[in-house]
Amino acid sequence: MIMDIPAISPIMIFFASILTSNMILSNFLGMCSFISVSNEYKTASGLGKAVLVVMVLTMAINFAVYHAIILPLDLVYIQYIIFIIIIAATVQILEMAMDRFLPDLYIKLGIFLPLITVNCAILGITLFMVIRNYSFLQAILFAAGSGLGWWLAINALAAIREKMARNKLPRGLAGPGIAFIITGLMALAFVGFSGMFSVQ
Amino acid sequence: MAFLTTVISLSSISLLLSVLIILAEIRLNNYGDCTLDINDNDRVLTVKGGASLLATLSEQGIFIPSACGGKATCGLCKVRVIEGAGPLLPTEEPYLSEQERKEGYRLSCQVKVKQNLKLFIPEDLFNIRAYQTKITQIDQLTHDIKGLRLSLIEPESIRFKAGQYVQLYTRPYGNVKEKVFRAYSMASVPSDSKAIELIVRRVPEGICTTFVHEELKVGDTVQVSGPFGDFYLRGNANNLIFIAGGSGLAPIRSLILDIIEKDLPYQMTFFFGAVTRKDLYYLDYFEDLSNKHSRFHFVPALSSPAAEDSWSGETGLITDVVARHLDTDSDYEAYLCGSPGMINACLNVLNAKGITEDRIFYDKF
């Protein structure tokens, strides 16, 4: 399975993954925490930052593992398991390091870090990296862009939900119902970016 | 062969990651021994780092008062840390005023011991110990108030100032899965140092009071810690007024008995307020006391006695009764214990009688 590295500038990938192929709004990955932690702007922003950090970090490690271990040993068929345990271990170590060196940030993000271990967007970007055969620089900027895009999307949703918290809604729609509708509308709005550049 | 590669590589990756986590745990989560320098070299303790300051201190036998058990919700466990506490955490912010932040106050349940710390702890807190006790007597004082007598097992005796309180720890029972603790004032005299007495009124749906009223039996062992509190005798006036309602009698009883025992030269008047006769208790006890000691007067009062009470004593709101008994020119010091409603109403009356705030001490529920 030899593929060429796609001839796209890493900068292009960075902006594309924020806007045109946003992790949430065009790939619909990482929806569970996106819907359930978007009631409050402050906490949503905290989760967004945590996702960004973990995405970049795990992408770097998974990239190295993929090229140094998985490909040479022909372990592609168990790559999912390997990626997942690497993500879990990274989050755990990151948590300990933050507790030690950045206690205030740890308190702010702390409770979200375990949540992120099971966020599908994190595994998602690694798998995209594999499918699209990105180079290291492309992969890292892709991860950073995806993280920023996820952060942007959850911030936007949380801001809208906070604004509408006091509005009256039909009973069946209150809570997650309306959040899904808003997400859909936001996704439609993001389609407007698709003319700018396309990478897929 | 492929099967073997899978097993070996998966295992070795897992093993490697586990080793990494263990290494990280050793490197990052192990803070080694830290020294706590308390009150300017007054006490220097060497402790194992990594736990919260609150837990570390309590392990060393220094009990900082706390009501929420380290969840940063009560804001009681404030301690002044001069050095080594790290940045102020967002969980602490709501509980510290601008002034306190400047002076270095922190919530000890949130500060983690990671390096050498310099801190200040009020001297009184060093007296606080955890006691194993045994229930030797339970009296039903009214329909919803019980009196407990606990004799101390380990340590065997307690030193406290009359009017202070202890924390009583429950066992898990029924639906209650965790050990909880609540504060109760001691009703016994400090000279009775081998035992303490508590007065516990049943709180609707209360976890600890329900435990005391339903579960606790004579012979049970329970844990208490203390003494806590700054409700004790100052004694800067010749006339002392005591006002209590409900289970607020406890610290007042301790204060009065202590003064009588030490034969201090104060004139004392004790107002004990309740709604009907069935809410009053220790009536004979205090009447007896006032007959024996000319300097002590006892004024029980009912705000709306029932017809069958055949009440001949003082009637009316406790505030009115107090107002009737006080002169405006004597020098008074007042000690109040009871519900916030009662205390606030009494403060107004006492102020109107010319007793200034610095002469009024109270223990609000």
Add this chain to the structure above:
Amino acid sequence: MKQTPDDKRIEINLQPGTLSADGFLGNDSRDVQSIIRADQAVVDQLGLTHELIAERLKQLTEMGKEGLGAPVHSGPLEITVEDFRGRIFCPFRDRAFFGKRVTVCKDQTSGQSIRWSDLNVHMIEKHGFYEGQGSPFRVDPILVHQICFQ
């Protein structure tokens, strides 16, 4: 959908034995959100709001406080306010806490009565939560309407 750590903690707080001996849900098998939604519908139907109800309950407690434990009368209502020792935190983790003050309000014409704590008033006002069916401190909006809004 996954729960945030906060939601999880709130759920534990509402269980028996965490903040109060019998908890806040009684024998109600519904989750908190369903209880809140159901009561919201009842309150809407009565033409009231959470704020109006909380305001009225506060007003009655203020009135009853004057008695210092003895009953106070206002029209057909007999209000008794009692203070108990200790404080209770709001289970919704908003850092609010209250003295354990219980108001009992009895309608002397119908004989019906209802009781609430200061925490109940806060939970109604801020969280629209009237507690589960069968909870000892359930403040049934219909009963409140019948007794307190005559």
